[in-house]
Amino acid sequence: MPLRRTPPSTSKQVASLLQVLESDANQSSAPPTDTDNESSNVNNRNRNRPRKRQYDDELASFMVEMRKSIGILTKQQDTIQESIKDIKKQNTDIKESMDFISKQYEDMKNKLAKMELDRKSHLAHIQSLEQKVENLERSQKQSSIEIRNIPINKKESKQDLVQLVKKVGQSFQFSLSHAELEDTDVSDLLSLFDN
Numbered sequence: 001m002p003l004r005r006t007p008p009s010t011s012k013q014v015a016s017l018l019q020v021l022e023s024d025a026n027q028s029s030a031p032p033t034d035t036d037n038e039s040s041n042v043n044n045r046n047r048n049r050p051r052k053r054q055y056d057d058e059l060a061s062f063m064v065e066m067r068k069s070i071g072i073l074t075k076q077q078d079t080i081q082e083s084i085k086d087i088k089k090q091n092t093d094i095k096e097s098m099d100f101i102s103k104q105y106e107d108m109k110n111k112l113a114k115m116e117l118d119r120k121s122h123l124a125h126i127q128s129l130e131q132k133v134e135n136l137e138r139s140q141k142q143s144s145i146e147i148r149n150i151p152i153n154k155k156e157s158k159q160d161l162v163q164l165v166k167k168v169g170q171s172f173q174f175s176l177s178h179a180e181l182e183d184t185d186v187s188d189l190l191s192l193f194d195n
Helices: 011-029 034-039 056-142 158-171 178-185
Strands: none
Touching: none
């Protein structure tokens, strides 16, 4: 396939292009009027526009202030996060302490319940022992005689005390033989001295 080239431009095309360029140059050199602006759709650029924007200084100061504010907020957030970490640690410590105290409380509660049961059984045992002692005292007092206000003889023997009991019995017209006193009726014979 052979290559085809575009035909060389004709003089008519060159002439029309030159006219367009000249008319554009005339319009740009002439001062713009209101009618030109209204009739043409071409925007004219202001060639004397400054390179910097009008609000660059304000924007820069705003950016500096924003950076400072963000820095302050970051520091505040860091301190708050540290406080939160401390509070979380304290909460964890409190929870561990509460768990330990709860365990100790349960242990003490169980020990107290066991001690209460032991106490009740001890009280029941003490009551039964007191009852036995009371019964023994009653049975002992049924067969005992207490004689008061008799002269003190520091060298008394059991025989002397038996003779004394016989004399007291005779005075009440109650006769006891010496064998009865020694064998059956008298289990203990005591002489008590009050100082």
